Amino acid sequence: MPALNWKIAGAAGEGIKVSGLILSKALFRQGVNIHGYTEYPSLIRGGHNTFQVAASIEKAHAPKVALDVMVALNANAVLNHQEEFTDQTAIVADLNLIKNDLTGFKRQNQIIDIPLAKIARDSGGGLLVKNTVALGASGYLLNLPLESLNQILTETFARKGEEVVKLNHQAASLGYDYVKTNFPDKKLNFAYPGKPPADKIFLTGNEAIALGAVAGGLKFYTAYPMTPTTAILHYLAAHADQFGLVVRHGENEIGVVNSAIGAAFAGVRSMVATSGGGFSLMTEGLGLSGVTETPLVVVLGMRPGPASGMPTWSSQGDLLFAINASQDEFPRLVFTPGDPAEAFEAARLAQNLSEKYQTPALVLTDKYLSESYFTVDRFADQHLNQRHSLADSKALPNDQPFPRYQLTDNGISPRPLPGTPGGVHLTNSYEHDELGYATEESKVRTAQVDKRNRKFASMSQEESLPQPVLFGPQNAATTIVSWGSNKGVIRQALNLLPDVNFIHLPLVWPFPEKTLAKLLASAKKLVTLECNSTGQLNRLIREQTGITIDRKLLKYDGRPFYPEEIVEKL
Amino acid sequence: MTTNLHSPKRVTALPPTWCPGCGNFGILGSIKAALDQLTVTPDQAVFVYDVGCSGNMADFVYAYGFHSLHGRALSSAAGIKLANHHLPVISVIGDGGCFGEGVDHFIGLSRGNHDITVLTHDNYLYSLTTGQKSPLTPKGTVTPSTPDGTIDEAFNPLGVAILNQATFVARGFAGDIPHLTKLLIAAISHSGFSLLDILQPCPTYKKDRSYAWYRDHIYYLDQEAGYQTNDRKLALQKTLETDRLPVGIFFEETKPAYHQQVISLKDTPLVSQTIDSINIGPALKEFI
Structure with missing residues (x-):
């Protein structure tokens, strides 16, 4: 199976991720499936960052270890990654900068020595375009047409003005030519189809979740930033006007979950996203959604814990926590999507089923799924939604409290939305009777628990649930x-x-x-x-x-x- | 508690469970009168109740209601307002919930000028849990959780609200229903974050602050010559007075509320925007 495996590594703040994305997009446009995986510490500057791009004519599901090309922006980028090198790996590095640190490194003859810093300065763009020089060099090694790289550089830097675009084109071209002149035989024999894969898109799990939620009727999104789901907040905030959403960066996770439940009570589909620490703060709110029977979608992006753990790394340690979080018992849905296609569908379904069963739906993701880039079949443009489990506004009592928690066979009690004439009722976090009023009566308590549990039996039969x-x-x-x-x-x-x-x-x-x-x-x-x-x-x-x-x-x-x-x- | 042609039903069939003499009775009376005068019908108002003696009002008021978690009423209220900004949203909360458990929400939502009315039933204690200190309990007070007297200094709710850009800040007294009703009408009518802190006797756990004590210690700001409600510094100064307690509107100003600054809410409330058919096609372009 024809495939490429490229990686760039350097210090945080050196533009590792942007470079990886530019190359990914250029490769994608040439017709290959892309998988992009990034590793970075919880630091803004100085730590060790990597971005790995696996490209393949067939489906690329995951990165592999053995690299074809490594762009090493510093000595650590060589020394920390030796297990990923084979006899064929081409290591792009500027020995002017790191030669002394590499004494003893065994694969000296595999280094594509290119004066990245000097070329960058000579190009007129200064050290800022060092990565672009390296991208040009990579372009030659990967047999990628220079114009395709330039096209993505144009799209990436257009908002910074024509001059910046021109400098980057210049830098890429100098890097490309340097390797072509000095290492002509290092070019990989890889043939590209030459146009983007038909009906494919290239995106992260976070972006897929955001789009799936929007497709499922999301109107209210609120979150407190927390890796690895922060990008959902960024994406939805940037597109709030386009999609007609309210997006609010709330005061903390407790405020976030309680305001999302408030919005859902008032009748709009809402969602929050966080990681384990934030989810811990939200667990009382999760129970509030359960007992008040108010819809709520929670995206839980897992990272190693407990407590602050390893913020920018991946984990699947919260499976049983997600199923059991909050005191006492109530029905819930827990989706565990495996890729952006399933993540999109999970977020879309979560919106609909949470409203239908009036109970929380959780979408479990992790840093690896949330922040990695995948090539998937393009999502459908048009998505139809039905409103669920709302009371018929024509059949409401007048001047009497509406029985919000009516005992029903399937456990679902239709609800009128606040502001609806005749539908006055109390939604209650205390155990309550059918009218919503607080109760401690044995029979009423048991009947309401049983009613909520009947929803679990009903949702277990739901045909749209994704199956093993x-x-x-x-x-x-x-x-x-x-x-x-x-x-x-x-x-x-x-x-x-x-x-x-x-x-x-x-x-x-x-x-x-x-x-x-x-x-x-x-x-x-x-x-x-x-x-x-x-x-x-x-x-x-x-x-x-x-x-x-x-x-x-x-x-x-x-x-x-x-x-x-x-x-x-x- | 009777219903007549001019006033719609305001209360449920359930009798209030508060102790005899509780300040909550006066506050409930003022709420009913204020809604009548504002001609807000029960289906056009949403009350969000915190957990505490005050929050137990949830069972007694006939209007759309959401009985939230302890300390979180304001957060839920803000969410409701953003989902349907045509509805007046009124939170009923105690001093413990608002200034203790939920103080971060109080400050955050005040700064955002979220258009919610916050009625703090302020009895200087946690009464539902049998009388422990609250953030407002004066230093040195002996309570079951502070047998040697509280060490903490008391919280200044009105001052904190003013410093955090609340656009309506007032104090009322549960023992003066006509005056409290006027304040309630002003608070509910105000567009933006409105705090109405209500001095409320707790005859069970706070016997040294009876109705008579309050009557002796309060004075009315609107009777104070030259007092202006648009002077932030003067208002702040008034919140520092503890020997005599001013009641009335401390501070008010007109500023756009949070929801008025959200672009997607310019034309119609969020809840009225249809989700029948969503087209994400244009958004997919950036992923090619």
């Missing part, structure tokens, strides 16, 4: 069971593992017991794979199905699995 899905051969010696963002990595690994298949869970609550049991029944050797230290899905499967899976592949160092790693460990 099998990838790979129908019959295989080993079956991997996993959830969330591991999906792409495992699918990539399956290419190297002919006798292995994989069950992915895009939703864990209501637990998809029936479908999963059927799939597990035909499996031979089972192994669960997760990015946490105790195997939370493994525990959940045992709790829900009685099936014990003895083997767990676990990783909890903040990095996602690499396909090669799965092959090795299996």
Whole structure:
């Protein structure tokens, strides 16, 4: 399978991410699928940043370890990444700057030595365009037409004015020519289709979630910035006027969740996004949504914890927390999308089902899915929405409180929206009777708990819920069971593992017991794979199905699995 | 509590559960009178109740209601207002919820000039949990949680509101219903963040501050010669008085409310904007 694997590494503040994105887009426009993965510390300047671009004619689900090209902007970018180099890796570096730090480095002959700093200065753009010189050099090595790189440079820097665009074109061209002249035989033999993949888009999990929520009728978004979901706030704030949204950066996560619930009570679809720490602050609000039966969508982007943990890294340590957060019991939905396509659909469905069942819906993502770039099928333009579980405004009592929590067979009690004549009622965080008034009566309490639980039974039957899905051969010696963002990595690994298949869970609550049991029944050797230290899905499967899976592949160092790693460990 | 042709039903069939002599009775009476005079119908108002003795009013008022979490009433109220800014949104909250548990929301929403009316039932105590100190309890007061007297200095709610750009700041007294009703009408009519702090006797846990004590200690700002409600410094100075307690409007100014500055709310309330058919096509262009 023709594929490229390029990486740029340097200090935070050196424009690593922008460079990676420019190259990604240029490659995408030439017709390859792109997967972009970034690693960075929780610092604005000085730490070690990387951006990795895996490009492939076929689908690119995940980055692999072995690099074709590494752009090393400092010595650490060489020394910290030696495990990713093969005998074929081309290492682009400016030895004028880092030669002394590389004594003892074994692959000296693989270095494409290019005076990045000097060329940048000579180009007239100064050190700021050093990365662009490196992009030009990469362009030659990757056999990428210079015009395609220039096109993206134009789009990226147009808002900074013509002069900046021109300087970047100049820098790219000098980098390209330098490598062409001095290392002509280092060009990779890679043929591009020459036009963008038809009906594909290239975006992050966060952007997919934001778009999915909008497609699902989102009107009110509020958040307090927290990696890795901050970009949802940025995207929706930037597009609030275009989509007709209210987007508010709230005073803290507690204010955020309570105002989102208020907006939903008043009748608009709302959403919040955070990470584990913010979600901890939101858990009382989650229960408020549950007991008041007010819709709420929460996006929980996982990162290593507990507490402040490793803010800019990835984790899947909050699965059981998401299912169990808040005191006492109430129904909820927990989506665990594996890629931006599923993330879009999860966010869209969460909006609709949360309103329908008047209970919280959670979308679990992680730093790897939220902030990595994926090539996926273009989403549909048009999305139709229906309003759910609202009371018929023509059949409301006059001058009497409306029975907001009426006992119904499916547990759903239709609600009038505030301002509707005749629909006056109380929505109550205390346990309440059918009219909404606070109660401590034994029978009423039991009836209301049972009513809320009936919604769980109803939603478990919901046809639109995404079901566990099998990838790979129908019959295989080993079956991997996993959830969330591991999906792409495992699918990539399956290419190297002919006798292995994989069950992915895009939703864990209501637990998809029936479908999963059927799939597990035909499996031979089972192994669960997760990015946490105790195997939370493994525990959940045992709790829900009685099936014990003895083997767990676990990783909890903040990095996602690499396909090669799965092959090795299996 | 009777209903007649001129005043719509204001209360539910449930009898209030407050202690005899509780200041909440007077406040509820003023709320009813204010809504009558403003001709706001029960289906055109939303009350957001905090948790506490005051919040228990949720069961007694006949109007759209949301009984929130402790300390969070203001946040929920702000969300409701942004979703449907045609509805007046009134929060009923205690001094513990507003200035203790939820003080961050109080300050944040005040700075944003969110158009909500905040009625703080201020009895200087946590009464529902049997009388512990609140942020407003004067230093040195003995309560079950501070048997040697409170160490903390008391919070200054009106001063904090003024410093944080609240556009309507007033203090009322639960024992003077006609005066309180006037303040309520002004607070609800005000566009922007309005704080009406209401001095409220708690005959069960705060026996040293009876109705008589308050009558002896309050004075009316509107009877004060030369007092101007548009003078921020003077208003701030008034909030520092503790020997005698001024009641009335301390400060008010006209400024655009939060929702009036949100572009997507220029034409119609959020809740009236249809979601039947959403086209994300134009937005997908940036991902190619």
